[in-house]
Amino acid sequence: MAFVAALVVTVLVIGANFAQFKTLEQTLGAQVREDARAWAHHIPDLVPDAERLATTGTASTTQLATLTDEINDHGGTGMLFFNGNGILLVSAGRNTWSGHPEWAARMQSLARQVLATGQSRLDVFATGWNEAETVFVGGAFVPILDGFGNAQGVVGVLLDRSVAARTFYDAFVRLSAILSIVFTIALALISSGFILVRRQADQSRQQANYLARHDQLTGLLNRDSFRASVEASKRAGILSCEKAAVLLFDIDNFKAVNDTEGQAVGDAVLRHVGQAISICLGPSDIGARFGGDEFVVICHASCINAADALAERIRTAIARPVDTGKRTIQIRASCGICMGAQCGAGIDEGLQHADLALSQAKFDGRNTSRTFTPELESRVNRRIKIRDAVRNGLRNGLFSLNFQPLIRCDTRLCVGFEALLRLTSADGEKLAPDEFIPVAEAEGLIEHIGQWALGTATAEAANWPEHLYVSVNMSVRQFDKENLVSIVSETLSRTGFDPHRLELEVTESLLMKNSESVGRQLAALRTLGVSIAMDDFGTGYSSLGYLWKYGFDKLKVDRSFVIGLDADAAKGREIIDTIVVLAHRLDMTVTVEGIETELQAELISELACDQMQGFLFGRPMPAADLPAFILGNAARTHAPPTSERHGARCLATGQARHPGRRRTPPARC
Numbered sequence: 069m070a071f072v073a074a075l076v077v078t079v080l081v082i083g084a085n086f087a088q089f090k091t092l093e094q095t096l097g098a099q100v101r102e103d104a105r106a107w108a109h110h111i112p113d114l115v116p117d118a119e120r121l122a123t124t125g126t127a128s129t130t131q132l133a134t135l136t137d138e139i140n141d142h143g144g145t146g147m148l149f150f151n152g153n154g155i156l157l158v159s160a161g162r163n164t165w166s167g168h169p170e171w172a173a174r175m176q177s178l179a180r181q182v183l184a185t186g187q188s189r190l191d192v193f194a195t196g197w198n199e200a201e202t203v204f205v206g207g208a209f210v211p212i213l214d215g216f217g218n219a220q221g222v223v224g225v226l227l228d229r230s231v232a233a234r235t236f237y238d239a240f241v242r243l244s245a246i247l248s249i250v251f252t253i254a255l256a257l258i259s260s261g262f263i264l265v266r267r268q269a270d271q272s273r274q275q276a277n278y279l280a281r282h283d284q285l286t287g288l289l290n291r292d293s294f295r296a297s298v299e300a301s302k303r304a305g306i307l308s309c310e311k312a313a314v315l316l317f318d319i320d321n322f323k324a325v326n327d328t329e330g331q332a333v334g335d336a337v338l339r340h341v342g343q344a345i346s347i348c349l350g351p352s353d354i355g356a357r358f359g360g361d362e363f364v365v366i367c368h369a370s371c372i373n374a375a376d377a378l379a380e381r382i383r384t385a386i387a388r389p390v391d392t393g394k395r396t397i398q399i400r401a402s403c404g405i406c407m408g409a410q411c412g413a414g415i416d417e418g419l420q421h422a423d424l425a426l427s428q429a430k431f432d433g434r435n436t437s438r439t440f441t442p443e444l445e446s447r448v449n450r451r452i453k454i455r456d457a458v459r460n461g462l463r464n465g466l467f468s469l470n471f472q473p474l475i476r477c478d479t480r481l482c483v484g485f486e487a488l489l490r491l492t493s494a495d496g497e498k499l500a501p502d503e504f505i506p507v508a509e510a511e512g513l514i515e516h517i518g519q520w521a522l523g524t525a526t527a528e529a530a531n532w533p534e535h536l537y538v539s540v541n542m543s544v545r546q547f548d549k550e551n552l553v554s555i556v557s558e559t560l561s562r563t564g565f566d567p568h569r570l571e572l573e574v575t576e577s578l579l580m581k582n583s584e585s586v587g588r589q590l591a592a593l594r595t596l597g598v599s600i601a602m603d604d605f606g607t608g609y610s611s612l613g614y615l616w617k618y619g620f621d622k623l624k625v626d627r628s629f630v631i632g633l634d635a636d637a638a639k640g641r642e643i644i645d646t647i648v649v650l651a652h653r654l655d656m657t658v659t660v661e662g663i664e665t666e667l668q669a670e671l672i673s674e675l676a677c678d679q680m681q682g683f684l685f686g687r688p689m690p691a692a693d694l695p696a697f698i699l700g701n702a703a704r705t706h707a708p709p710t711s712e713r714h715g716a717r718c719l720a721t722g723q724a725r726h727p728g729r730r731r732t733p734p735a736r737c
């Protein structure tokens with residue numbers, strides 16, 4: 069490009085100089101020819117008897133003197149006389165042409181033309197401009213006419229303008245050099261300006277093209293160009309569906325990082341992930357950021373192991389510390405993998421399946437990878453349905469509580485109710501808490517739900533007869549933030565509910581945390597007057613150490629023990645009896661869950677258990693059904709259904725007003 073521009077400039081400069089030179093040369097030539105002609109016309113008049121001179125060819129002394137004077141006066145070079153046949157007869161002055169034989173021939177020819185036409189002829193005789201001694205002579209050849217107007221001969225004059233020509237030439241060369249330089253500089257400036265503008269335009273175009281194809285933050289491809297690149301790779305035979313895998317990455321808890329650390333840190337994290345992906349990719353692999361914290365890789369992987377290995381390499385690179393400027397943080401990522409064979413119709417289905425696998429990875433606690441299988445699809449879809457129902461339930465207040473009666477073993481009198489969550493999905497399916505509570509926990513929503521359940525249960529129980537307590541289930545997650553005690557105490561103050569009528573059920577998984585924080589919170593709750601029950605006792609680790617360390621008010625024996633009773637009554641009774649003795653020794657009451665038959669109830673009652681719970685006495689029911697149930701229970705047990713009498717009866721049976729906590733030796737059944 070630059071070469072072409074230089075060539076163009078050179079040609080233009082040479083052309084301009086040439087044209088200028090030719091114009092000046094012609095002007096100079098015309099001038100000298102005109103001068104020569106004017107002078108030549110006078111010669112026949114000035115030279116006495118010029119006709120004779122032309123005829124005889126012999127100049128008299130007077131003629132020669134006149135001619136010499138003339139030549140000197142006009143700065144002429146020479147003067148020539150030709151006879152009527154065009155033969156040179158006389159020449160005066162300097163024979164400038166003597167060194168140029170071709171000039172003599174030219175002059176002779178001109179003289180003959182004058183004789184033939186009777187018209188004057190003008191010409192310029194010059195050596196080349198490049199010679200050191202430039203000669204520039206103007207020549208005019210005019211006829212010598214007789215009295216009848218016939219040409220008798222030809223007089224030619226030669227005017228020497230060599231000095232003027234040299235001066236002109238030198239000036240031209242200087243001027244031309246200056247002009248050439250100026251012209252060249254101007255053209256160079258214009259050309260480089262043009263080139264610069266072109267280059268900038270090209271760069272802008274390339275940049276715009278790059279931006280249109282890439283994610284600005286990470287430099288990876290964006291969604292559209294990812295698709296185009298995959299298609300191009302497939303067409304070029306670099307990528308084949310059967311031997312490829314789609315990897316979908318999601319940064320764990322990125323929203324929290326963005327919200328707590330600010331957007332600049334969020335951007336640094338995204339750049340870090342982009343870099344981690346880029347360095348792990350092979351030459352035929354394609355990486356992209358689809359927006360947010362969603363990253364996609366399509367890679368050459370003939371088997372699941374190869375895809376897994378790449379996913380782990382990328383996750384390890386992502387887990388390297390990120391320097392955010394202010395401090396160093398560490399992030400993790402989850403990954404969903406879909407092998408080419410499972411991509412079905414193409415990349416879109418592959419992405420969908422990888423997304424399902426990613427959801428499974430998140431459900432399984434994040435910071436891991438999962439691979440799509442057809443079985444996984446239904447599992448994940450179910451999980452997604454539950455998650456959406458939980459979110460929707462929370463947003464639109466669709467959660468409700470059912471209450472299941474807790475029955476005294478000795479009198480079969482209802483002493484309280486366990487509050488149990490209920491949720492119906494958008495399509496009307498009643499979802500089991502065993503299914504939606506783990507999802508709510510994983511989604512970090514259980515705190516809100518648990519808080520709502522506590523508030524609603526205590527508000528409802530505040531309407532019950534005073535001898536009835538309410539038991540509310542607590543998730544392990546509710547102990548995480550160490551604000552549970554204040555939440556419970558605020559709830560009790562708001563609803564005006566007596567803390568001694570509240571029981572909180574926790575599971576062994578909470579104690580597995582074995583943290584001081586849990587111990588502190590449980591102790592503080594008990595100080596408020598709230599009872600703590602260990603739920604589902606016997607299903608988990610069931611460490612006696614925990615029972616002793618944390619000090620519970622109640623053990624709820626899991627219904628699996630009751631099922632065991634059915635299978636082997638003697639052994640089942642022995643186990644439950646051991647638990648009851650142990651609990652009583654540690655000053656705890658015992659409730660056995662899952663009583664469905666009268667036989668089970670009788671067997672349990674014989675074992676000195678304190679309370680029973682199960683379908684035999686009542687299924688979990690809406691709050692609206694409670695008054696009827698309480699009245700029915702009172703009638704069946706022949707007990708007066710008023711609160712005063714229930715309270716009196718509680719005291720009479722040796723239980724505190726809070727029947728969940730055993731302050732005095734338990735009433736034996």
Ligand code: C2E
Binds near residue numbers: 472505540
């Ligand atoms: P859980 O605390 O052990 O609750 C007792 C479960 O056993 C209830 O199931 C109840 O309907 C069921 N059940 C009671 N008697 C019988 C019986 O005689 N036979 C049989 N087969 N089942 C009986 P539900 O309501 O489905 O609750 C399941 C679990 O969900 C609860 O087990 C509890 O762990 C959890 N849950 C329920 N509500 C809440 C809540 O508000 N918060 C938390 N964190 N968990 C809750």
Ligand code: CA
Binds near residue numbers: 486573
């Ligand atoms: Ca429970």
Ligand code: CA
Binds near residue numbers: 603626
């Ligand atoms: Ca239970």
